[in-house]
Amino acid sequence: MNVTGAEGYYNATLDYGDGCTTVTDGKGIHRYYYDPDGNILREEAPDGSTTTYEWDEFHHLLARHSPAGRVEKFEYNAAHGQLSRYTAADSAVWQYRYDERGLLSNITDPAGQTWTQQCDERGLPVSLVSPQGEETRLAYTPQGLLSGIFRQDERRLGIEYDHHNRPETLTDVMGREHHTEYSGHDLPVKMRGPGGQSVRLQWQQHHKLSGIERAGTGAEGFSYDRHGNLLAWTDGNGVVWTMEYGPFDLPVARTDGEGHRWQYRYDKDTLQLTEVINPQGESYRYILDNCGRVTEERDWGGVVWRYRYDADGLCTARVNGLEETILYSRDAAGRLAEIITPEGKTQYAYDKSGRLTGIFSPDGISQRTGYDERGRVNVTTQGRRTIEYHYPDEHTVIRCILPPEDERDRHPDESLLKTTYRYNAAGELTEVILPGDETLTFSRDEAGREVLRHSNRGFACEQGWNAAGQPVSQRAGFFPAEATWGGLVPSLVREYRYDSAGNVSGVTSREDYGRETRREYRLDRNGQVTAVTASGTGLGYGEGDESYGYDSCGYLKAQSAGRHRISEETDQYAGGHRLKQAGNTQYDYDAAGRMVSRTKHRDGYRPETERFRWDSLDQLTGYCSAQGEQWEYRHDASGRRTEKRCDRKKIRFTYLWDGDSIAEIREYRDDKLYSVRHLVFNGFELISQQFSRVRQPHPSVAPQWVTRTNHAVSDLTGRPLMLFNSEGKTVWRPGQTSLWGLALSLPADTGYPDPRGELDPEADPGLLYAGQWQDAESGLCYNRFRYYEPETGMYLVSDPLGLLGGEQTYRYVPNPCGWVDPLGLAASSKISSLMDYIGDGRRVSGHTGFLDGVRLSRSQINNIAKEMEKLGIKVIRKADKYLPPNARAAFDYGLRNIYLRKNATLYEVYHEVIHAKQFAKIGREAYEALGRLSREEHVLNEILKSKNLFNEAEIAHAIKYVEGLREKFMMGLTN
Structure with missing residues (x-):
């Protein structure tokens, strides 16, 4: 039998034989063998790999043998034929038990931990007990609808229904109520949150969403074709984005707000994406094998990565454009067990529950992770450094950073750094107790948004919100603990304005010395900033209006900020939007798509060339300045930078990580410990730092380690605006930068107060935007998985996620006023999900x-x-x-x-x-x-x-x- 799909998609021939069905398509021949009862016995893929199955007389699957020989086994009880035991390919065993009614009563994992469940007479689960004896209870309406979740006699969730059994009011663990109203067709038409935010929804006759109205923003609109596919979206500014569809409702084109069209192509046998064509006609391609696996990936500029797989379809090798090969091996469960690169071998270890417990890298720096009885991380070891985590109750986490044992003589007064985090029942941060017992307390409004943060020694910042849930004001400075008769002495006032689509359209900032700066942002129809108009007494030398232009793919093609200018006529990019020339700077890349040199030309001077060295994992391992200054960088097996050093300057920095945030930075000079910077984050927002350094005010006084505690106030992108001491006095502010983070020069002889933007240079935490650590030696920003260049708004390497990170694989973000990329992987406009906002204030x-x-x-x-x-x-x-x-x-x-x-x-x-x-x-x-x-x-x-x-x-x-x-x-x- 022949099958023909629209436009050649899903063309195939089916042959139904005795005990075997054969499917022939563009990929080859697929065979399925089955027994007289219709149970599949064997599958043969076009590459010859075979999967076999075993069944019992009741048609229960007993075993599955993968093409690579991995075997999964299944056992069943005699009473109801229910799964009672599952043995994974690595011999890990899961066990299941049931009550006399055949309802699941407990589960035991490979580590021997058991979860139990009890059901009521209706068969609904009413009690869930963890291996540690913690019980979660569930309540229901007479109709069997979930009405409440309780834990330790505390209601975690409550749901009330209307007379049509539609959820009408949802009450969370903090007692915050979310209300929903419905139409006569049972469609939600209005949703109201605990802070008064409301959203109205409109629906078309086929029950597809046609409009959204949010308080404080413009209305959004949606239209569809007869298949229900989204054809057009109109944002709050009235800008229309459109989609086009092909066979099987596959999206084949997208047109953005500026009218630029992106196209998509698919494999006709598997419907997998195989090509994306950008508005300039460049293609990003995937080549598939006859089993539908990607064997070759070719980016916009022709850089190629090739992949190999084992019989089970697990990747075993990756080859980059320089023919550097990375080999992957798996354990019996298919987990990554070993990576072999040209630099060496990295091994991975797991416990019985499949949790990662150790990573052993080629340079001998190991990572180990321990867990408590509830599966929470309680210790991490990074080389010779250790962080412990303690959980005295359900809402408290205590982080203890242990000092290196071999540095007691260098820092004899050093003890563990103990930081306590307290959260409310909703998981929102409410208190941080820093080493030295300084406390930061967080107050929230009825919607859970932070409105006040203050220390027990005077520092405070306040935050204001609009009806759309956007931060509109920040006030920060001094605020004494005695709120009844306290005093406010703020040093920073910041106000934000938004357009109808929710984009930042203006910022007003008032700081010390009576400085006031007002910036207005003009955006194109794609939401990218094309002009910044700056005015006010706070503008420094080199600051002023900025302008930007973008090409059809969304990359910067022209900019003017301070003395930095790139004209639109400059041939800025090579194929695939790799930088070629920006102003007077030329760039070169290797065959793997990584920037390897940057040459600056100045009239009357020789060209100045900087060089970059990379490993096979696209990690920067070396930088050489134009003056020959060499910097070396080391990373752990998780890709986190653990050290940078310059032997000529006899300086070295080490980094200790807490997840994806840096917890401590140590600086060594002449092989002696010079300073320790302890950092405390909430998400990717810096909230406090403690800087320690040896001080010797007079030769007759013995040197002592002195620690200063500072609290940070950040903007919407996580960039620190100011640091305050414990009493709320400003101790540091950043230098002047452009929209994309480029430092704007200021001469030292200007009369502008604090011309370099710093009151205490040592207080500088070194952050640009969220997750970006500035390297003074190169002017780059280390952004976890990549390096960012503020001068061009570009990354030095292509996105490790490929198109999963976005179609602009070298660009930072679309709009740095409201988007962030803290990991260097994918831009996000959901800043509130990455960090809590902060307040602001005036010097009073x-x-x-x-x-x-x-x-x-x-x-x-x-x-x-x-x-x-x-x-x-x-x-x-x-x-x-x-x-x-x-x-x-x-x-x-x-x-x-x-x-x-x-x-x-x-x-x-x-x-x-x-x-x-x-x-x-x-x-x-x-x-x-x-x-x-x-x-x-x-x-x-x-x-x-x-x-x-x-x-x-x-x-x-x-x-x-x-x-x-x-x-x-x-x-x-x-x-």
């Missing part, structure tokens, strides 16, 4: 808490405003958005503003006016030098002189506040 001194007292009239406030205006101080009324929740008034001595709520009292306004008058009288430097305690004591004295104006509660408040500051001053917690 001496605001007060809520107290009952005499309210000021409008005329009184007018008189105060006139008096302050003579001193150069501005009074801003109805200033709720500038004030924390517990304050009615505040004085911002950075911007010389007094902020007042509508209902501010005489006492509260008087407090801030005294601060303003003292500031105006003695000047900023003297005012700051006085210290917080002295400033507040001055205010108290003035209040006591006029105590007839205030009630007893207000007088007591002023006295108690200053007494609290004195106690902190004695403990060294304030100045």
Whole structure:
């Protein structure tokens, strides 16, 4: 029998013989042998590999023999013929038991751990007990619908249904409610979250989604063909993206918002993707063998990777464009057991449950992982370094970094670095206790979004959100622990604006020294930034407007930022968008698609060439500067950089990892330990660092290790905006950069405050965007699996994931304002899933808490405003958005503003006016030098002189506040 599909797809001949069916297609001949009962006995693939099966008299599968000889076995109980024992190819055994009704009652894994289950009279599971005895209970409605999940007598999930048994209200473990409304066709038409965010959904007559309306953004639209395939999507800005389809509803073309068309081709026998054609006509191709496996991958520029497989279809070899071969061997279960590269052999070990326990690399640096009885990682060893993890309760993780045993003499005071992370029942971070017992506390709104982060020593940052769930404001600086009568002394205010499609359209930033910078972003129809308009007093030398152009594939083709300019006419790319020339810089690549040299040309100077060296795994192993300075890089078997060194400068850095984040950086100079940087992340967002270094203030004083704790405030992309010390004072800010992270030069003789952007260079954590570590020697950023060049917005090697990481295999992200790629693998616009957002603030001194007292009239406030205006101080009324929740008034001595709520009292306004008058009288430097305690004591004295104006509660408040500051001053917690 012949089968003919549309346009030649799925053409085949079927021959039904006695006990054998033969299928002949474009890949070859497939044979299926079966017994008289129709059970498959043997399968023969076109390459001759054979899979065989064994059956019992009840048609139960007893064994499966793979083409490579791996055998899986199955056993069944006699009562119901249910699977009772499964033996994997590596002899690992899983056992299953059932109750008298034939319902599953327990499962035992290869390590001997048993999970039990109990069912009610309806056969619904009501109790699940882990091997450690922890019980999870499930509740149901009379109709048998799940209504609740409970663990340790705590409700983890609640579901309420309407009279049509549709889930109407979902309540999570924190008591947050999510509501859904339905149409008469049982389709959801409105969803409302716990923070008030709402989404409206529209449906067409065939019950396909036709529109989405989100609060604060434009409406999105969808249209479909008669098969239900998505034909067009209209974003919130009204931009339309379209799709085209071919046989079997396969997408054959996509047109983006700018009208650029991408095409897709498929194998006609397997329907697998075999070719992608970009708008410039370049192809990315896959060649398949007769079993449908990829044997050759050819990228846009013609770089080729070839693959070999064993009889089971598991990859055994990969050959790159330089003919470097990587061999893979597997254990009986098909897990990776060994990798052999030109650099050496890496071996992998697993426990009985199949968990990875060890990796042994060719350079002798081993990785080991241990697990507790609940399967949680409790220890990792990286070379001679160890990190331990402890779980005292369900919501707490304690990370302990142990110091190297052989460096006790170099750092005799060093002990383990113990960091405690506490989470709420929803898994959201609520507290971090750093070494030295400094605590960061995280407060969240009813939607679970972070709104305040503060330390027990004064630092704080606040975060504001819009109705669409996007961060719109950050305020960071000083915020004392006594919230009732505390004071806000912020150094950073940042506001974000968005367009109707949710793209960042503008940012306003106000910092110390009264600097204010406003940036507006103009985007094309693909959401890529084409222009940055910058204005304000905060602009430094070399900063200003920026402009960018993109080709039809989404790569930068022209840019102008500061002194850096690349014209659109420049022949910037070779085949496959490998850099050829950008401005005065030329690039060369090897046959494996990796950048190997970068040559800069300057008029009147010789060309300056930098060279890069790679291993067979596309890891950078060496860099040579134009001056001949050699840097060496080492990586562990997980691809994480563990060391970089320069023998000429006698400097070395080592890196200790916690998963995919760096936990510690050690710097050695002249083979002596120079500094230790301890890093604490929440996801890929840096929240704190502790920097330790030997200090010797005077030759007569013995050198001592001194540790400084700093807290980070980051923007939407995870880039640190500022570092603050424990008391909330700014200690570091980054230098000026372009949209893509390029450093903009600033001459040292400029009058601009802090021209290089740093107050304390040693505090610099070395981060650009999320997951990117800056290398000063090369100007590149180490981005976990790749290296990023901010000058061009490009990676030095093609994406290790190929097209799985995106169709632009060398590009960083589409828009660095709202997209990140913390692993160097795939861009993501879901920043909120990668990091928690942070707050921001202003430099403010001496605001007060809520107290009952005499309210000021409008005329009184007018008189105060006139008096302050003579001193150069501005009074801003109805200033709720500038004030924390517990304050009615505040004085911002950075911007010389007094902020007042509508209902501010005489006492509260008087407090801030005294601060303003003292500031105006003695000047900023003297005012700051006085210290917080002295400033507040001055205010108290003035209040006591006029105590007839205030009630007893207000007088007591002023006295108690200053007494609290004195106690902190004695403990060294304030100045």
